[in-house]
Amino acid sequence: MPEKTEETRAAELRDQVVNELIADGAITSDAVADVLRTVPRHLFTPEASLEDAYSAYNAVITKRDGSGSAVSSVSAPQIQAFMLEQAGIRPGMRVLEIGSGGLNAAYLATLAGGAGEVTTVDIDPEVTDRASRLLKENGYPQVRVVTADAHQGVPDHAPYDRIIVTVGAWDIPPAWTNQLTEHGRIVVPLRMRGLMRSVALQRVGDHLFSTSARICGFVPMQGAGARESRVLLPTGTDEIALRFDDGLPTDPSLLDNAVRTPRVEIWTGVRVKRGVPVDSLQLYLATVLPGFCTMALEPALDTGLVAPYNKRFSLAAVSGDGRDFAYVTPRPAIGDDTHFEYGVHALGPGATGFAEEVAEHLRDWDRDHRDGPGPRITVHPAGTPDDRMSAPADARIIEKEHSRIALSWSTVPAADQDIPHHTTEEEGE
Template identity: 35%
Template sequence: MTVSQTPTADDLRNALVDEILGGQTLPAQVEQAMRRVPRDAFLPGLALEQAYTDQAVTIKDNPDGPLALSCASVPSVVAMMLAQLDAQPGDNVLEVGAGTGYNAALLAELVGAGQVTTVDIDSDVALHARTTLNNAGYSRVKVIERDGLLSVWENAPYDGIIATVGVWDIPVAWWNQLADGGRLVLPLRWRGQTQAVALTRRGNSLVSDDMELCGFVPIIGQNGEKTQSLNAGNTIRIHYDEDQPVDVDALTNTLTGSSPHEVLSDTRVGGEEPFDGVWLRATASDDRVCRLEVAPEALEKGLVRRPVIPVRSPALVDGGSLAYLIVHREGADPERPFLLGAAAYGPNGKTLAHDLIAHIEAWGADRTAVPRLTVTPTVDAAGGLPGHMISKPESQLTLTY
């Protein structure tokens, strides 16, 4: 008879890292840091099995909204962003969003004799991070309670800045405190999506070399993203940027009691094949891209045709018309049995549907392509860069395929 042995924290941690390595390639130093730092030490009171699951863990709820005020990020995303940052021994690194302190501990392992500073606007979160870092043996990490949008000028310039909260606009303060040649890694939000973008400062520009779809709690203090309900029950909502002229009243009238116009593309996907690149591709040329959110209650009542991902689907919006991404099962190709398409409402719906199909098919022709993102400070932006520009109060984004 064999007696099963309860796995230790080390066993669980190594199993989690092995799981992460099954889905992505990590630099050796990031893998070593993930195997060394005990995530459970930063989540006191949580069962070991939960601490070493590849999931986010809320550490402070938000009384003013559905999203957490602070949480421990998904470990595989943590690892991916640390790989993007490429922190080296001796580097001086700033983290915006202290969270549990776990990410700062990983950074401390990566920079060795270098310096790690982590900043958080919330006093409870900053205290939690300070306490757990001290208890885990990382007292050398500097924890500062401050609005992260201001950065931490006392310890600048930084070789790297990493944000662990969703950022809608890159603050000028971060530019002023990032060394030329330094790396900025952040979950950058535009047109309803969030991409973990790795940028290198080259003089007066930040230029990307990698981006991956992700999801993060938004940073406090940036309000450029808008959310409006499109029905009385608040079960259908549109998310858009402040520069987009979305007519909520017109859209609400459009969706009431009307049937959609549906168009299917020739682009097929498999059951496990990601297609978020359609959204990214559309944002690189089209300023009408928004995010549609449909709650289960709206789907149960048949208020709208089911979007491809109800909580977050790309949509094109123009006045009182919109078109959004749908999927249709069609078994002609067993490897890729799903056809992507568009469902559209409103007087200009057919045109929007065909425009969305064009974005789908552009993505389908080159599914691994990622745009080059160049960011310049709005105050210094001279224009003239090739590509599609999105202007924000403090930064100007230019996307080019």
């Protein structure tokens, strides 16, 4: 039997990855399935082997900075597929992609067809040179490639029916909303309290409503839209880092004595099957805990002061008086090796009370929200008064430089029922 050619093998791998993504729900339409079967992904990822190029859940890193951190990549097929589904590209649409790689622009151009227009923009000339070359070499010369800081969008070719952002964004600048058509949609990996979700947002006037949200991971935005989180190292230990996305507590020194108190542990009875994502739990705690943050532990300095299941990432929070901190951690459920049980560990003079407070939120999520649609997310311009925001009174408001983002777990107001909403919980890259 003659050996398979590279193209034959690549076609088989494309079919394989599409079938896999249909099975796990990332692909739900014939249009997205067809485009992933058709466009030769491996030709846009020459850095990778065929098998690595067509790995369903792994990105291909295309550029690193001096410290070795990824600054540009071709996202995993799973991520690209569900973002294309979120976007709902139809023939004839005008589309802006923020963050270039070449491959995704080829997908967009195929979906938009000959009557559509695709513009892709990136701040890094090395990235746009690469994208431009690969697009031309592989039959997509119609894609417009622009080198610019996309914080201001690309006004020369606006308005856009769809804007697809393929880098992690801390905020949504006014230009992005203003450059959408009246009923246009933006799909953006949005960072909310340190948690990133690919959110599909529909424009209604000067604000945006979510239609879906998916867990994801992306390299961070560069340029004017870059925003670093703040890290707090409680005095008395070098092993614990608390990371805050929207600024440190008012008086970080109040935590100085927390690590000198015994650790309190409370187990909640809340069980989750192993391997099942807890996306909605993460967002729920980020919504209801004012001092929400994430905790990472330096393994080389681990003294056992804290004992998280995941040393690199745990949901955490600082108490209202700033003197205690707690983190959420699972353990194998007693007598059931198919499930985890969630608990709360806390340190500080008021650790017992704070641990109980966080544990009660876990139980509230388990009782009222774990099987629900997830939060309603709305985005209004910064400065919009509370009574002018299209969000329930109980919504958690996250203040950004250019926007006010509201997360609500209440029933969607009747006036917004014409805009569909769902959240799918899947692991991202």
